[in-house]
Amino acid sequence: MSPINLNRAHMPEQEPNIRAHNFAEVNTGLTPELAKQEAARCLFCKKPTCIEGCPVHINIPHFIQAILEDHPDEAVRRIRVDNSLPAICGRVCPQETQCEEKCVLAKKGAPIAIGALERFVGDHAIRACILPDMSNVRANGRKIAIIGSGPSGLTCAGELIKFGYAVTVFEALHELGGVLSYGIPEFRLPKEMIVKCEIDTLKNMGVQFVPNAVIGKIHTIPELQDMGYDAIYIATGAGYPTFMNIPGEDLNYVYSANEFLTRVNLMQAFKGDQSATPIYIGKRVAVIGGGNTALDSARSALRLGAEKVYIVYRRSEAEMPGRAEEIKHAKEEGIDFQLLTLPLEYLSHPNGSVRAMRCIRMELAEPDASGRRKPVPIAGSEFEFQIDSAVVAIGTQANPIIAATTPGLETNKWGYITANESGETNLKNVFAGGDIVSGSATVILAMGAGRTAAGQIHESLNSAK
Amino acid sequence: MFDLLTKHLIAPNVWRYSIRAPEIAVKRQAGHFVILRPAANSERIPLTIVASDPAAGTLDIIFQVVGATTRELAALPEGGAIHDIAGPLGHPTHIEKFGTAVMVGGGVGIAPLLPIAQAFKQKGNRVITILGGRSQDFLILENDLKPVSDELFIATDDGSRGQKGLVTDVLKTIISKEKIDIIVAIGPVVMMKAVAELTRPQGIKTMVSLNPLMIDGTGMCGVCRCKVAGKTKFACVDGPEFDGHQVDFDSLKRRLSMFKDEEKKRMEAGN
Ligand SMILES: Cc1cc2nc3c(=O)[nH]c(=O)nc-3n(C[C@H](O)[C@H](O)[C@H](O)COP(=O)(O)OP(=O)(O)OC[C@H]3O[C@@H](n4cnc5c(N)ncnc54)[C@H](O)[C@@H]3O)c2cc1C
Ligand code: FES
Numbered sequence: 001m002s003p004i005n006l007n008r009a010h011m012p013e014q015e016p017n018i019r020a021h022n023f024a025e026v027n028t029g030l031t032p033e034l035a036k037q038e039a040a041r042c043l044f045c046k047k048p049t050c051i052e053g054c055p056v057h058i059n060i061p062h063f064i065q066a067i068l069e070d071h072p073d074e075a076v077r078r079i080r081v082d083n084s085l086p087a088i089c090g091r092v093c094p095q096e097t098q099c100e101e102k103c104v105l106a107k108k109g110a111p112i113a114i115g116a117l118e119r120f121v122g123d124h125a126i127r128a129c130i131l132p133d134m135s136n137v138r139a140n141g142r143k144i145a146i147i148g149s150g151p152s153g154l155t156c157a158g159e160l161i162k163f164g165y166a167v168t169v170f171e172a173l174h175e176l177g178g179v180l181s182y183g184i185p186e187f188r189l190p191k192e193m194i195v196k197c198e199i200d201t202l203k204n205m206g207v208q209f210v211p212n213a214v215i216g217k218i219h220t221i222p223e224l225q226d227m228g229y230d231a232i233y234i235a236t237g238a239g240y241p242t243f244m245n246i247p248g249e250d251l252n253y254v255y256s257a258n259e260f261l262t263r264v265n266l267m268q269a270f271k272g273d274q275s276a277t278p279i280y281i282g283k284r285v286a287v288i289g290g291g292n293t294a295l296d297s298a299r300s301a302l303r304l305g306a307e308k309v310y311i312v313y314r315r316s317e318a319e320m321p322g323r324a325e326e327i328k329h330a331k332e333e334g335i336d337f338q339l340l341t342l343p344l345e346y347l348s349h350p351n352g353s354v355r356a357m358r359c360i361r362m363e364l365a366e367p368d369a370s371g372r373r374k375p376v377p378i379a380g381s382e383f384e385f386q387i388d389s390a391v392v393a394i395g396t397q398a399n400p401i402i403a404a405t406t407p408g409l410e411t412n413k414w415g416y417i418t419a420n421e422s423g424e425t426n427l428k429n430v431f432a433g434g435d436i437v438s439g440s441a442t443v444i445l446a447m448g449a450g451r452t453a454a455g456q457i458h459e460s461l462n463s464a465k
Numbered sequence: 466m467f468d469l470l471t472k473h474l475i476a477p478n479v480w481r482y483s484i485r486a487p488e489i490a491v492k493r494q495a496g497h498f499v500i501l502r503p504a505a506n507s508e509r510i511p512l513t514i515v516a517s518d519p520a521a522g523t524l525d526i527i528f529q530v531v532g533a534t535t536r537e538l539a540a541l542p543e544g545g546a547i548h549d550i551a552g553p554l555g556h557p558t559h560i561e562k563f564g565t566a567v568m569v570g571g572g573v574g575i576a577p578l579l580p581i582a583q584a585f586k587q588k589g590n591r592v593i594t595i596l597g598g599r600s601q602d603f604l605i606l607e608n609d610l611k612p613v614s615d616e617l618f619i620a621t622d623d624g625s626r627g628q629k630g631l632v633t634d635v636l637k638t639i640i641s642k643e644k645i646d647i648i649v650a651i652g653p654v655v656m657m658k659a660v661a662e663l664t665r666p667q668g669i670k671t672m673v674s675l676n677p678l679m680i681d682g683t684g685m686c687g688v689c690r691c692k693v694a695g696k697t698k699f700a701c702v703d704g705p706e707f708d709g710h711q712v713d714f715d716s717l718k719r720r721l722s723m724f725k726d727e728e729k730k731r732m733e734a735g736n
């Protein structure tokens with residue numbers, strides 16, 4: 001056996017001072033040589049712990065083996081058994097707390113770059129136009145409605161079409177993809193090249209998409225059932241922005257992250273003058289929050305030309321829920337992290353636009369019973385700083401439209417739809433999954449829920465025969 | 466794509482469009498709006514559904530050309546198509562038999578008022594309508610409102626039609642003379658605020674329909690947030706109608722001015 005190689009492949013990326021001014025992808029992807037070198041580091045463990053770390057249990061060594069053997073098409077086939085959107089997951093999964101954390105080489109500080117390899121395989125599938133094999137699929141005459149075209153809805157659609165169902169995805173917005181399109185920015189997840197291609201693959205497989213269809217308004221769930229849909233999968237996400245309810249939050253140029261990112265991504269403000277939808281950020285931007293949404297907003301603001309961008313987060317870096325790579329990239333690009341800092345108020349210019357924000361410094365208290373260190377304000381540490389715009393990225397809640405228009409559908413006290421681990425709700429043949437069930441989580445968990453629900457839908461409809 | 470069947474200029478810069486949108490036409494009730502995008506790269510804008518014909522599969526909208534997107538919309542030819550329409554959105558108006566209902570409409574705010582007045586009349590209310598505008602030329606839908614109004618008053622800024630003055634002058638006279646059970650006021654923010662202030666002392670139920678900026682219309686972006694009774698509400702899913710006595714109109718007015726400068730720049734650049 002060859003000696004252990006701890007020389008982890010480094011994903012080529014744009015230089016920080018250049019990429020901070022453009023919306024092109026930060027990471028440029030492994031070359032075939034680099035991918036093969038990295039694949040060669042895999043120990044192909046008898047009991048691969050990486051698989052345990054993956055929420056959808058991709059057979060990781062199996063696809064890495066195909067890369068090593070120069071069979072990228074085969075690697076695509078292998079990965080697609082468990083994950084229909086590898087080019088997306090390879091880019092946005094928090095690998096450092098999932099598969100890569102469990103890699104045996106992680107103990108030596110050099111886990112296999114599984115995310116980078118997954119992306120390599122996903123990109124190969126897109127470049128080489130490798131479509132899933134549908135030759136054995138026979139239409140079974142049954143119809144499924146999927147509500148929401150985010151990763152959960154897309155995955156569920158991709159699975160069900162392979163079972164022979166007629167699948168229709170209803171999407172409220174004019175564009176498909178959910179957070180993949182309106183939330184995660186171009187420089188992390190290219191829209192034309194990646195998101196649209198993955199959706200086109202589903203279209204080619206026969207999935208029907210209906211944009212501009214707000215379910216609950218244009219058709220309710222009972223009406224969809226009357227229209228002949230045998231089962232319904234609700235994957236509407238958790239896109240209902242939360243505000244802190246502090247003074248001045250209604251001032252002009254205080255945005256929710258969803259508004260800001262929607263203007264930038266979905267309405268293409270990132271294309272500058274070519275976009276019809278305006279955005280104003282000024283020179284100094286404060287982003288409130290510590291998750292991926294906050295990091296994405298801050299880095300987008302920088303790319304739109306802000307001179308100074310702050311991240312204001314009430315805990316310390318260790319608690320930041322964002323992906324490690326994004327935190328690192330944001331720092332390299334010069335984002336100013338104001339940690340252990342809590343916003344108290346936005347202050348106004350006479351014309352009603354935001355002028356400054358007032359904050360207070362925090363410290364972490366002694367660990368409580370659960371071991372968590374709660375941030376508490378430091379008396380007398382209030383301070384003020386000038387800003388021209390602010391982006392509130394402190395989280396989202398469940399959108400109420402579906403629950404309010406579906407009689408009897410059970411939700412929990414926060415308004416999330418109640419579903420069991422196979423995606424069944426309390427209503428017959430109505431399933432749900434992704435962020436609308438779990439609360440804001442991750443792309444891979446949303447996909448996993450979509451896949452599980454597809455399996456359950458198939459089983460339920462067939463046992464009911 | 467949604468076919469534009471007919472277009473009529475009903476006042477200077479104000480258009481009435483009839484559009485083919487059969488599924489929305491079937492579901493639409495008074496108070497509903499749509500979000501549309503004229504073309505593939507346009508902004509999304511909200512517009513109230515003024516009328517619909519479920520049998521014909523059509524719905525009507527009325528809009529004033531005020532910015533880049535409405536200008537783009539106005540440029541579409543009959544027989545052309547609107548790229549995206551999502552709806553019907555918002556809560557429909559709560560209609561019941563209250564007794565005497567006063568409908569106050571100002572400017573293009575008369576458009577969303579029409580279906581509400583019709584619905585109130587149909588439910589058996591006595592309907593008094595007050596229409597306001599800059600001058601005679603800017604008054605719209607008078608002939609559509611007449612048949613559903615037991616009384617109809619007009620006020621114009623320049624006195625070219627009806628009484629010279631504001632709709633609130635007319636309203637003041639009416640509420641001093643008889644018991645009013647509900648008022649619905651739709652128009653410029655200053656008008657809605659003035660109506661709400663006028664009726665507050667007497668505690669007359671006053672509904673207003675808010676017109677903040679919107680993007681998605683589904684509760685996703687929060688740009689439509691308004692302060693109502695001190696709480697943040699999203700006009701697109703919680704409204705667009707609210708109790709006028711609880712709305713923070715100053716905040717609304719401020720937020721409506723948000724992109725004025727950028728809009729102006731783009732209008733100028735487009736010329
Ligand atoms: C800015 C941002 C960055 C993120 N970064 C990461 C990351 O790096 N890694 C990661 O793993 N996760 C990330 N996440 C989280 C991840 O995107 C979500 O967990 C995931 O997208 C949830 O998928 P979903 O399919 O459940 O819902 P969504 O992606 O939210 O999709 C729901 C879709 O349903 C539509 N919809 C809603 N209501 C209706 C209705 N009534 N009728 C019809 N359609 C409706 C919505 O318009 C939307 O398109 C990020 C999230 C955000 C906001
Ligand atoms: S318009 Fe986006 S939340 Fe209301």
